[in-house]
Amino acid sequence: MIDKNSPLPIYYQIQEMIRKKIDTGQWQPGDMLPSERIFSEDFDVSRMTVRQAVTELAKEGVLQREKGKGTFVAEPKIEQPLQGLTSFTEDMKARGLKPGSALVQYQLRKAPKKVAEALQTSTDTQVYEIKRVRMADDVPMAYETTFINKEIAGDLPEDVENRSIYSFLEQEKNLKIGGGEQTFEASLANTEEAENLAIEEGAPVLLIQRATYLEDGTPLEYVKSAYRGDRYKFTINMPR
Ligand code: 16G
Incomplete structure (x- = not known):
């Protein structure tokens, strides 16, 4: 052969x-x-x-x-179709996988400059900064840092690791998430990402940044995620 x-x-x-x-x-x-x-x-x-x-x-x-x-x-990569704005919890459930999170950091702080820009607000605005390892069937898939504008979302619960933030905002806060904008870029895991994803430093990751808006266009969330390049792939349908 x-x-x-x-x-x-x-x-x-x-x-x-x-x-x-x-x-x-x-x-x-x-x-x-x-x-x-x-x-x-x-x-x-x-x-x-x-x-x-x-x-x-x-x-x-x-x-x-x-x-x-x-x-x-290896197990086949998880395939995520790029259609509409979904939460990690929804993505995993749609694939028959058990969603999970490990909370790494959770704090209220003033918006860092880049976050303030993405949320179209000032650096005096209070934002939640939530760092979570997102898991599928207990395997780390993505390391995610979420910033949420407290002025828009109000108080968030203490046990964010046990719930879907999107369903909390939609169901308990009655916020209407209208859409988002997302970028993808190739990257190599830094020390923090590698430790939290249980991969080697320098292993390939897909860096995703997402800004999410309410139906009236008000920015609500800015997220930076590193998805494991060896476990995840995104698919898109492109009609011509
Ligand atoms: C996804 C989103 C993130 C959102 C999270 C909510 C990407 C790149 N990011 O991970 O922006 O905050 O879902 O998930 O897709 P949850 O409702 O399960 O907490």
Whole structure:
């Protein structure tokens, strides 16, 4: 199956062969890969070459390395369609996953300059700053810092980690969230993100910034989230 005369590098051929076995369901999430030694003997290639193929797929999140145990086929990434404004809780429930949060920080403070700009208010405005690790079936997916204008939202509950902030604002505060604007950019996990997401510093993350408005256009929320690049992917439908 490996063509040593092909212009495609050998590690790449092995990588795509592994990918095919996973895509066709021959190898299932949780299955352990054969050892590097077995791979290299079967294909008559060096262990280094096998390692390179596996490293590439581990970086993509297709494979998962577990120290002292081996390399396994990872669970497929969570796919989130980009349609309408949804909350993390809604996103997870729609996928049949259990939403969860771990509260890292929760405080009332004056709006930092960038936040004041996004919320179209002054730096004297009191905002809630809420840092949460967002989890799906107890696995950290995103590290999120939310700023909410207290003048608009009023008091927030103390136990924010156990509830959906959007449903609290909509159902208990009767606020009508009208829409939002969001940007995505590629980034590498900094120390804080890596620690909270249980990933290596420098691992790929997708940085998302969102400003949310009430139906009348009043800015309510500004959020910065780092989503794990190995566990999450966004899809969009683009009619032409
Ligand atoms: C999502 C939103 C965030 C919002 C949160 C509310 C992104 C990038 N961010 O994580 O802006 O604050 O949902 O979630 O989608 P909750 O209602 O579950 O607390």
